[in-house]
Amino acid sequence: MAVGLQTFETLRDASAAVGRDPSARFLGGGTLLVRALNEGTADFSTLVRCTDRILTEVRASGSRVRIGAGVTMEAILASRDLAFLHPAARTVGGPAVRAQATVGGNLFAPPPYGDFTAALLALDARVSVQSGYSPRDMPLDELLRTRDTMGRSIVSGIEVARPRDARSFRFLKVSRVRPKGVSLLTVAARLEDSAGRLSGVRVAYANMGPAPMRAAAVERALEGRRLERPVVEAAAAVAVDGCSPPTDAIASAWYRREVLPVYLSRLLLGGA
Ligand SMILES: Cc1cc2nc3c(=O)[nH]c(=O)nc-3n(C[C@H](O)[C@H](O)[C@H](O)COP(=O)(O)OP(=O)(O)OC[C@H]3O[C@@H](n4cnc5c(N)ncnc54)[C@H](O)[C@@H]3O)c2cc1C
Known part of the structure; x- marks a missing residue:
């Protein structure tokens, strides 16, 4: 099956593209989506990617940290601001997987995956979600309870409070x-x-x-x-x-x- 790849510069446009096409999936690092393609089990015909910088930024401000959904496990391990998340990021696959695997993709990874997401849940993370042209914030546990029906939305980032001590x-x-x-x-x-x-x-x-x-x-x-x-x-x-x-x-x-x-x-x- 031929699969098309569409690239957008803004989250709004990428989200609108995913929203209009039921056979489209948002592409994070592709460790699961590209594997499905290689294995012939893909249930999509379009992949949508986005180059908006907001997806790959880490911003620390006081006790809070915002992590773009496109930040990889490897990038987390390279960030001193995110040292409290290193034990969780280190457990996701091997080095080749961590170089591609994103925070956003981990939120939607089916069992036996989702290790990093458990860490974010315990930190009471909030997620920023873009549905079509509308952005909104919600608690991560709410997103996880409804994630099977959230196929038309893109997570742009996650915000957590740093733990007080290690x-x-x-x-x-x-x-x-x-x-x-x-x-x-x-x-x-x-x-x-x-x-x-x-x-x-x-x-x-x-x-x-x-x-x-x-x-x-x-x-x-x-x-x-x-x-x-x-x-x-x-x-x-x-x-x-x-x-x-x-x-x-x-x-x-x-x-x-x-x-x-x-x-x-x-x-x-x-x-x-
Ligand atoms: C060999 C191997 C070992 C692995 N080991 C582990 C492990 O130990 N622990 C673990 O937790 N996971 C593991 N995984 C699973 C996977 O690599 C990770 O869960 C990873 O974080 C998924 O992210 P991704 O960016 O690659 O997702 P993708 O493959 O790009 O996407 C996966 C799903 O998430 C959706 N998605 C991606 N980004 C977003 C976004 N921003 N907003 C909305 N939806 C989005 C996609 O549409 C798709 O449905 C492994 C995978 C492989 C192949």
């Missing part, structure tokens, strides 16, 4: 093949405290459902409490609430449910 943001990707195997499951957590009690807790998973997700029951079990063993045990007891993990070549859904509480506890207790 210990308060934790990330764990569990895989059977190291260093670059795909994820069995991924857990990320923001654990900031106020006077010794957890405040504004965020816990997120990848590969425990059809898209990266927040672990709302775990967040509730931790919020306002001290990070001590009985509290961690209470959080682990509700770790799989709301999860519907996949069964794939890496592991069964049953196995993922069994091991998630163990890895969550290790991450929370700091021994991951």
Whole structure:
């Protein structure tokens, strides 16, 4: 099947082009879309790319950082402003994949992918979305809940607050093949405290459902409490609430449910 490539200088024009053509897909770094083409499984006949600089910029201002959706994992690893995201970016594929894989593409990558997105979710990221000619902002978890119906929109960037200190943001990707195997499951957590009690807790998973997700029951079990063993045990007891993990070549859904509480506890207790 012949596939056309259209290039636009502005996000508005690229978004309008994706919006008018149901068979068009927005092209990030192409690690998934071009692989689908090579494997003959592409369900699109047009790829739309955009050269707008906004997609590849990283802007840090005070405690907040805006990352263009076209920024690659390799570029994140080269940025000192984004050092807190290095542990997550480093786990995405091998060097060749990281040189192409974008932040925006990771938001739409199906299981077993989406490791970087779990980190962004735990940081309470907001996304800027362009639908046709209209831009809007929304929480990342809202985008992820509706991403299958968002095919006509382009994400232009993601904004996060830097964690207060390195210990308060934790990330764990569990895989059977190291260093670059795909994820069995991924857990990320923001654990900031106020006077010794957890405040504004965020816990997120990848590969425990059809898209990266927040672990709302775990967040509730931790919020306002001290990070001590009985509290961690209470959080682990509700770790799989709301999860519907996949069964794939890496592991069964049953196995993922069994091991998630163990890895969550290790991450929370700091021994991951
Ligand atoms: C060998 C290999 C290993 C991999 N390992 C990992 C891994 O360990 N962890 C992991 O998380 N992923 C992994 N991936 C998956 C993938 O490389 C990453 O998820 C990557 O971040 C996807 O980004 P991309 O720019 O290449 O996406 P593309 O292939 O360009 O696009 C993927 C999807 O996202 C959409 N999209 C892209 N950008 C945007 C945007 N700005 N707005 C709206 N939609 C957009 C596209 O339309 C398409 O539907 C791997 C892939 C391969 C081939």
